[in-house]
Amino acid sequence: MGGTPFGKSLGDLGGSGRERARRRGQGQLEAQVLAALHHSSGPATAAWVQQRLGGDLAYTTVMTILSRLHTKQAVTRERSGRAYVWTPAADEAGLAALRMRRVLDGEPDRDAVLASFVSALSAHDEQLLRTLLDRAADDGPAPGAADPDGPGHRDPSDHIHGG
Numbered sequence: 835m836g837g838t839p840f841g842k843s844l845g846d847l848g849g850s851g852r853e854r855a856r857r858r859g860q861g862q863l864e865a866q867v868l869a870a871l872h873h874s875s876g877p878a879t880a881a882w883v884q885q886r887l888g889g890d891l892a893y894t895t896v897m898t899i900l901s902r903l904h905t906k907q908a909v910t911r912e913r914s915g916r917a918y919v920w921t922p923a924a925d926e927a928g929l930a931a932l933r934m935r936r937v938l939d940g941e942p943d944r945d946a947v948l949a950s951f952v953s954a955l956s957a958h959d960e961q962l963l964r965t966l967l968d969r970a971a972d973d974g975p976a977p978g979a980a981d982p983d984g985p986g987h988r989d990p991s992d993h994i995h996g997g
Contacts, residue, residue: 863891863895863899864899864902864903864908864929865926865929866887867883867887867896867899867900867903868903868908868909868922868924868925868926868929870882870883870886870887871883871909871920871921871922872922872925873886876921877912877914877919877920877921878919878920878921879914879917879918879919879920880893880896880897880900880917880918880920881893883896883900883920884896900918900920904920906929906932906933906936907923907924907932908922908923908924908928908929908932909921909922909923909924910923
């Protein structure tokens with residue numbers, strides 16, 4: 835498990851460890867913590883993560899980031915004695931998708947947000963999205979899955995296509 839600590843090059847800017855930690859954004863720290871967990875051979879402790887990040891972050895900072903990631907459902911945790919061990923629940927793409935869904939869920943006009951998002955896609959991204967949606971439609975809903983928006987919810991594509 836040795837090797838270069840994750841994010842070390844970002845911390846080579848000088849100053850104390852706490853000053854370097856303040857310069858890193860929350861998203862950057864979350865990405866570094868997730869990267870460390872992904873390189874673990876199994877569930878990892880906060881102390882293990884702290885060590886892999888170069889030890890310049892306070893243990894409490896690492897715990898805060900892990901707790902935030904847990905709240906965002908990006909990591910899972912399990913009791914191991916008096917501590918927790920942490921496992922990534924999502925990769926970088928999965929974490930970005932969680933953030934996108936959270937933003938969408940927080941908007942009052944979900945259809946308008948989706949329509950605006952889709953209309954701003956590049957031709958390549960639009961084609962990729964169409965392919966992924968077609969593939970999902972071919973697979974059908976998961977067994978036992980209910981419509982999360984409830985009966986009578988308009989399909990967002992109706993709004994996009996003027997329906």
